[in-house]
Each structure stands twice: as C-alpha cells, then as structure tokens.
Amino acid sequence: MTTTQEALLPGTRRALLHRIAVAQTEGRAPSLVAAVVRDGQTVWHGARTSVAGHGPDENVQYRIGSITKTFTAVLVMRLRDEGVLDLGDPLEKHLPGTGAGEATIAELLAHTAGLAAESPAPWWERTPGSLRPELSDVLGEQPLLHPVGRRHHYSNPGYTVLGALVEELRGAAWEEVLRQEILEPLGLHRTTVQPVSPHAGGWAVHPWADAMLPEPLEDLGRMAPAGQLWSTTGDLARFAAFLARGDDRVLSAESVREMRTPAAPAETADVLDGVTYGLGMQIQRRDGRLLVGHSGSLPGFLANLTISVEDDVAAVVLANCTSGPLLGAVGADLVRIVAEAEPRIPEPWRPLREVDPTVLELVGQWYWGTYGYGLRATTDGLLALAPLTGGGRRARFRANGDGTWTGLEGYYAGELLRPVRRPDGSVSHLDLGSFVFTRQPYDPEAPVPGGVDPEGWRGIG
Structure with missing residues (x-):
C-alpha cells in the first residue's frame, strides 16, 4: 500500500x-x-x-x-x-x-x-x-x-x-x-x-x-x-x-x-x-x-x-x-x-506579494441596484465578486492587462468587468456585461441606465 x-x-x-x-x-x-x-x-x-x-x-x-x-x-x-x-x-x-x-x-x-x-x-x-x-x-x-x-x-x-x-x-x-x-x-x-x-x-x-x-x-x-x-x-x-x-x-x-x-x-x-x-x-x-x-x-x-x-x-x-x-x-x-x-486542512492565508493601487481602488462594497456585493482582491491575482448576504451571482475575474477583467465562472463567465473612470481618473462605477455597479444604491452621481429620480429616497407619508 x-x-x-x-x-x-x-x-x-x-x-x-x-x-x-x-x-x-x-x-x-x-x-x-x-x-x-x-x-x-x-x-x-x-x-x-x-x-x-x-x-x-x-x-x-x-x-x-x-x-x-x-x-x-x-x-x-x-x-x-x-x-x-x-x-x-x-x-x-x-x-x-x-x-x-x-x-x-x-x-x-x-x-x-x-x-x-x-x-x-x-x-x-x-x-x-x-x-x-x-x-x-x-x-x-x-x-x-x-x-x-x-x-x-x-x-x-x-x-x-x-x-x-x-x-x-x-x-x-x-x-x-x-x-x-x-x-x-x-x-x-x-x-x-x-x-x-x-x-x-x-x-x-x-x-x-x-x-x-x-x-x-x-x-x-x-x-x-x-x-x-x-x-x-x-x-x-x-x-x-x-x-x-x-x-x-x-x-x-x-x-x-x-x-x-x-x-x-x-x-x-x-x-x-x-x-x-x-x-x-x-x-x-x-x-x-x-x-x-x-x-x-x-x-x-x-x-x-x-x-x-x-x-x-x-x-x-x-x-x-x-x-x-x-x-x-x-x-x-x-x-x-x-x-x-479528516477534513482537508486549508492552505495558510498569505498576503499579496505586491499591492496594486489601481486594484485596491476597486475592492470593497458595490451595489447592483439595491443588491449589495463585495469585491475582493485575492492572493492568486484575481478579483472575487460575491453577494454580501444570501445567495446570488458570484464569480472570479482574471486581469486582462488593460484595466479590464474577464469572468471565469457562473453567470459572468466570459463577461467583461470594466471600471469606468471620471475625467479626474477616479472610479465612477463598474460596467459588468452592461450592468452598472455603484458605490451607493442607485448612486445619483453615476450614469445609472434609466436615470435616478432627482427627489431621491423617500418614505411613504
């Protein structure tokens, strides 16, 4: 044996x-x-x-x-x-x-x-x-x-x-x-x-x-x-x-x-x-x-x-x-x-070898409409997108070398993730296969398709 x-x-x-x-x-x-x-x-x-x-x-x-x-x-x-x-x-x-x-x-x-x-x-x-x-x-x-x-x-x-x-x-x-x-x-x-x-x-x-x-x-x-x-x-x-x-x-x-x-x-x-x-x-x-x-x-x-x-x-x-x-x-x-x-013992966590400021600018919390997502940079050089709560679409993305990323699995397999920047170079939003991800739910400062009601969020009086 x-x-x-x-x-x-x-x-x-x-x-x-x-x-x-x-x-x-x-x-x-x-x-x-x-x-x-x-x-x-x-x-x-x-x-x-x-x-x-x-x-x-x-x-x-x-x-x-x-x-x-x-x-x-x-x-x-x-x-x-x-x-x-x-x-x-x-x-x-x-x-x-x-x-x-x-x-x-x-x-x-x-x-x-x-x-x-x-x-x-x-x-x-x-x-x-x-x-x-x-x-x-x-x-x-x-x-x-x-x-x-x-x-x-x-x-x-x-x-x-x-x-x-x-x-x-x-x-x-x-x-x-x-x-x-x-x-x-x-x-x-x-x-x-x-x-x-x-x-x-x-x-x-x-x-x-x-x-x-x-x-x-x-x-x-x-x-x-x-x-x-x-x-x-x-x-x-x-x-x-x-x-x-x-x-x-x-x-x-x-x-x-x-x-x-x-x-x-x-x-x-x-x-x-x-x-x-x-x-x-x-x-x-x-x-x-x-x-x-x-x-x-x-x-x-x-x-x-x-x-x-x-x-x-x-x-x-x-x-x-x-x-x-x-x-x-x-x-x-x-x-x-x-x-x-005898469950598999995971590999030890290791930090990134190098930190790319343009990648750090992308990570964190994003919203697709009102759905909250987290975007994380991983040790293997990928970006990982996942819902903040519950189930939903998730995928890893590989860098293309031109500032864009390609999805590797699930609904976003083969789809392009493109950071869209303002004239001053800051990130306005993410375009993921035509879907707009913003830092705030329906961010009025981002070009959300269909526009955002100028009166903003409200209650029912």
Whole structure:
C-alpha cells in the first residue's frame, strides 16, 4: 500500500474497511477491491474476497467497462488542445460517411449526439467484436434515434465513433495512441486492452441462490474505446489524481476542469438526483457533495471511480460480478468517510506579494441596484465578486492587462468587468456585461441606465 506522510487515522481506515466489507457481503461479490486517494496520493487500499486462493490487491486487474470512455475522452481533448480539431466541429469534417456526421465532437463526448444507446444485435458485450468489424456494423442503418443536440442519451456507439476519430487523426490504432499518450506518461503500466495476469475472473451470481457462473470474456473489437480496458485500483487511483489536478504531459488542469463541467442536460429522471454529464465524465451531487468520475460494467465486472475535487479525495471500487453491490454508492461513501473524518486542512492565508493601487481602488462594497456585493482582491491575482448576504451571482475575474477583467465562472463567465473612470481618473462605477455597479444604491452621481429620480429616497407619508 502506498501512503503519504500523513496516513489515514486508524478509525478512518476501519470505517473504510467496514464499508467495503458490507458491500461485498450484502452485494454477494466474489471479490471487491478499493482504494482511496487524498492529496494526489493513494492513502488506503482494501479488499474482501470469498474465492479461495484469490487475494486481490492494488495490482490485480479487473475489467473497468465504461471508465474506458473517460480515457477516450482525454485523447479527444488532447486533439482539441493541439488545434487538430474544435469541439464544435461536426463529425463529418474529420470522419465522413458515418451517417451521424451532423453531430459535433462535443455532443459525442457529452452523449447528446442523438445516437442509439447500443449497437445493433447481437448483444455486443457478450459476443466477439469480430461480428462488428466496421463502424457501420456498430452504428447500424439508423444511427440517430433523437434530434442532434436536444437531449442526453447515453451512447456506447458514440464513443466507438470517437475512438475511430482518434485513429483517423492520429494515423494509428486507438490502443496504441492510448498507450503512448496516456498510459505511459501517467505510469499506468497495469492498464491494458487485454487481461494480463494477475487478473480476476468475471462471474455471474445467481439472484436466488448463492451459486456462481463464469461469464465470457470477449474482445470488443471496434467497441473497445467504449469499454474494453482492464485496470487495477493502483492505476485508477493515479488516473483519478490526474483527473482532479491535470498533468501537462497529458492534459492541462484547465482542460480536465472542462471535462468535469456539465455539458449535457440532466434527463428528467435524473433532475432530482442532480445527475448530469460533462465531456467524458459523469457528474452528480450527493449528500451535498459534488462528485465527478465514471462508472463501468461488463458481464462479470463492475467498476466505479469517484472524485470530490473540493475535498481532494477520490475512491476507486472494483468487483468481479455482473450485478450486486452498488459501487457508485460505495465510492461516494468512501469519499464521504475520509472527507468528514479528516477534513482537508486549508492552505495558510498569505498576503499579496505586491499591492496594486489601481486594484485596491476597486475592492470593497458595490451595489447592483439595491443588491449589495463585495469585491475582493485575492492572493492568486484575481478579483472575487460575491453577494454580501444570501445567495446570488458570484464569480472570479482574471486581469486582462488593460484595466479590464474577464469572468471565469457562473453567470459572468466570459463577461467583461470594466471600471469606468471620471475625467479626474477616479472610479465612477463598474460596467459588468452592461450592468452598472455603484458605490451607493442607485448612486445619483453615476450614469445609472434609466436615470435616478432627482427627489431621491423617500418614505411613504
């Protein structure tokens, strides 16, 4: 087990072990293995098994199913960052003749391209990939079931198309590009397309008897970019740290943050659960905590990767059974246990290195109409705008070098904050995307749109 200098407390470790033990027992899993990552390092590993002679650890491979999609999405984002494609490009521009060419790259990544959930029969997860040698065999005669861009509809063929896109633009097989551009740089040496010993066998557990049946292990062929990979808790822990922080050898922190940002509307059934999808990553709010990652399943295997970026805690859970334990709930609980038992210690407050008088002139209290806001200069060189009381629009702003600032998030993302000065150089007001912020509510000395009643504030007599 790899640990940081500050390993988890004994009580935390026992709570984690108890959670996976309950999951393995109640879910009737032949084996269940898990890992927890904190501050970018694996700090705990646990395993439970009922199969004689099978002692899974962080190096034993399990099939990870659709977590493969996140790897494929990273490859596509690398192409975007290199300028090879734009996420708004229609598929037809780079991969013509699929029958789904009007869908954009971003829509394919977010499962909003309108494609079918599965490829035409026979059931692709339990049959050889050789039955679907061409992309047309995966997409079928009618690839689109829904209008492009109108709804989130999870699509395995969609990620097969993205894998084919990677192959077309790289001029190499998907698995080779994956190895060179992600697995080797991140040191994921136990993540492979085909199983490499030691690896778990996949089992089906009888729903009404404590009996097991071995599941077939098929090579998915063309469908590989949607679910082929085998991996370990050790490798997926490192991958989770990358998805939380980025790694310039593979993908910047800004680009992985974009992957974690909602890009698809939640389906009606998911609205109350706060579940949506980013660019190759699932996103949900659970117990007040924002979680990102991905789940996976194939006959004989279940997998889950869950990250709380705010807590800087991630969990990986793998099991070798077709159904049983709810690994999404287990992963969320492992994150919660660590985050609540050992809360993240914040970085110490530090003052600004340099104080810019023109920035100090902007900070303090402002009013948008009668709404009070505070504008603060932060150590990272940004301006932070937030309501003085209650909820409301808030955002950070990055300096543009010309006296203006650009919003980084929320309602004001991309919007321009411009201090407007009087002839004597003093600040009259702030123009934020045409909204006027003044030092006093409806300041009569500022050019408030619509004007301010010259009689001023009054009571009702």
